Amino acid sequence: MRQDGPRSIDEDTSEDGGDVRTRPLMNRRLDGLGTTIFAEMSALATATGAINLGQGFPDTDGPEEIREAAVRALRDGKGNQYPPGPGVPELRAAISEHQQRFYGLPFDPDTEVLVTAGATEAIAATMLALLEPGDEVIAFEPFYDSYAACIAMAGAKRVPLTLRAPSFRPDLDELRAKITPQTRLLLINTPHNPTGMVLSAEEQDAIAALAVEHDLLVVTDEVYEHLVYEGAHRPIAALPGMRERTVSISSAGKTFSFTGWKVGWVTGEAPLVAAVRAAKQYLTFVSGGPFQYAIAEALALPDAFFTDFREGMRRKRDLLAKGLRAAGFRVYEPAGTYFITTDISPFGDEDAGAFCRALPERCGVAAVPNSAFYDDSEAGRSQVRFTFCKKDDVLEEAVERLARL
Numbered sequence: 001m002r003q004d005g006p007r008s009i010d011e012d013t014s015e016d017g018g019d020v021r022t023r024p025l026m027n028r029r030l031d032g033l034g035t036t037i038f039a040e041m042s043a044l045a046t047a048t049g050a051i052n053l054g055q056g057f058p059d060t061d062g063p064e065e066i067r068e069a070a071v072r073a074l075r076d077g078k079g080n081q082y083p084p085g086p087g088v089p090e091l092r093a094a095i096s097e098h099q100q101r102f103y104g105l106p107f108d109p110d111t112e113v114l115v116t117a118g119a120t121e122a123i124a125a126t127m128l129a130l131l132e133p134g135d136e137v138i139a140f141e142p143f144y145d146s147y148a149a150c151i152a153m154a155g156a157k158r159v160p161l162t163l164r165a166p167s168f169r170p171d172l173d174e175l176r177a178k179i180t181p182q183t184r185l186l187l188i189n190t191p192h193n194p195t196g197m198v199l200s201a202e203e204q205d206a207i208a209a210l211a212v213e214h215d216l217l218v219v220t221d222e223v224y225e226h227l228v229y230e231g232a233h234r235p236i237a238a239l240p241g242m243r244e245r246t247v248s249i250s251s252a253g254k255t256f257s258f259t260g261w262k263v264g265w266v267t268g269e270a271p272l273v274a275a276v277r278a279a280k281q282y283l284t285f286v287s288g289g290p291f292q293y294a295i296a297e298a299l300a301l302p303d304a305f306f307t308d309f310r311e312g313m314r315r316k317r318d319l320l321a322k323g324l325r326a327a328g329f330r331v332y333e334p335a336g337t338y339f340i341t342t343d344i345s346p347f348g349d350e351d352a353g354a355f356c357r358a359l360p361e362r363c364g365v366a367a368v369p370n371s372a373f374y375d376d377s378e379a380g381r382s383q384v385r386f387t388f389c390k391k392d393d394v395l396e397e398a399v400e401r402l403a404r405l
């Protein structure tokens with residue numbers, strides 16, 4: 001073991017065989033997956049006192065009664081010891097009821113629902129459960145950053161389907177052309193982070209048809225399911241032929257503004273959920289005991305909660321979009337999520353990474369470069385993402401600061 005601490009995890013990619021004395025400290029599967037861009041930009045925001053519109057976490061906690069429900073569970077000794085591996089029965093029932101209530105999708109709470117440590121663990125466990133080394137995973141890029149890491153940790157290969165500005169719509173002919181005998185699964189994300197793209201019904205139908213035709217699994221990340229501004233969220237699992245091949249992932253973090261509680265879930269047919277559970281039990285086994293009881297109550301909140309949440313975010317979207325336009329950004333208006341992707345070329349700038357590193361000093365606002373989420377670095381080179389899940393006065397102040405650019 002080196003005495004001067006671990007090497008930079010991005011540092012050494014040399015091929016020096018199996019000699020344990022000379023080979024890189026870290027598993028090569030993690031090459032290039034050093035500090036996440038969110039951590040880097042949040043640290044920069046803290047160091048400079050900038051308003052952090054980089055990382056997607058709300059600056060206001062979710063409903064007071066749900067916070068109280070967590071306190072009550074803690075005091076009542078509910079979930080303070082290891083909860084059941086698949087999640088507490090109350091939460092599994094609530095997830096099942098939520099899928100039925102909003103989408104008419106029936107899932108057996110005992111065999112078709114699994115509670116995870118956020119969507120992040122659900123993604124990791126799903127990739128580890130369903131992929132063999134050498135399998136190919138087709139995923140939209142820009143990717144949510146954990147996709148690339150989890151596909152790599154499973155020893156599989158990511159095959160990006162590039163979403164291009166200004167519409168960020170997937171090219172379905174390109175998708176078809178990317179399917180090979182090695183393709184194991186399609187990893188989709190709608191509403192899509194970071195672009196805010198929401199798949200249309202026609203696109204979902206076409207993706208589902210391809211999955212059926214090529215007998216592919218589909219993993220769908222729907223953490224922004226309650227933040228769709230035009231029309232309603234439509235889960236791909238509801239389409240013909242999809243139930244038996246789809247793992248649906250969601251999370252309480254985004255919908256209920258408790259991102260730190262890390263309560264997520266998986267729904268799907270029993271054999272798929274059993275496979276994911278097999279991997280999940282060796283990652284965390286269980287997590288967030290008392291929070292699980294509270295989220296069970298959150299999922300049962302009346303429709304008005306979900307509508308008000310979405311309408312509140314829509315207003316914030318409009319506020320920030322207007323401010324970004326006024327400041328000179330090209331704005332790609334999101335149809336979902338709480339992110340706005342912009343283009344910085346109107347400033348005569350093309351390098352989103354350098355722009356974001358300088359932004360806190362220049363005007364006291366932090367954002368993240370979308371280029372970090374693309375393999376095709378040209379495609380996202382001049383894109384910068386801002387989040388609007390912040391208090392109105394914080395957004396107003398940010399807009400004022402951005403106007404200095």
Ligand SMILES: Cc1ncc(COP(=O)(O)O)c(C=O)c1O
Nearest residue numbers: 118119120144193223251253264
């Ligand atoms: C698309 C997407 N998937 C998954 C996650 C992670 O969710 P969680 O915090 O529940 O692990 C996020 C969080 O930003 C996300 O944007």
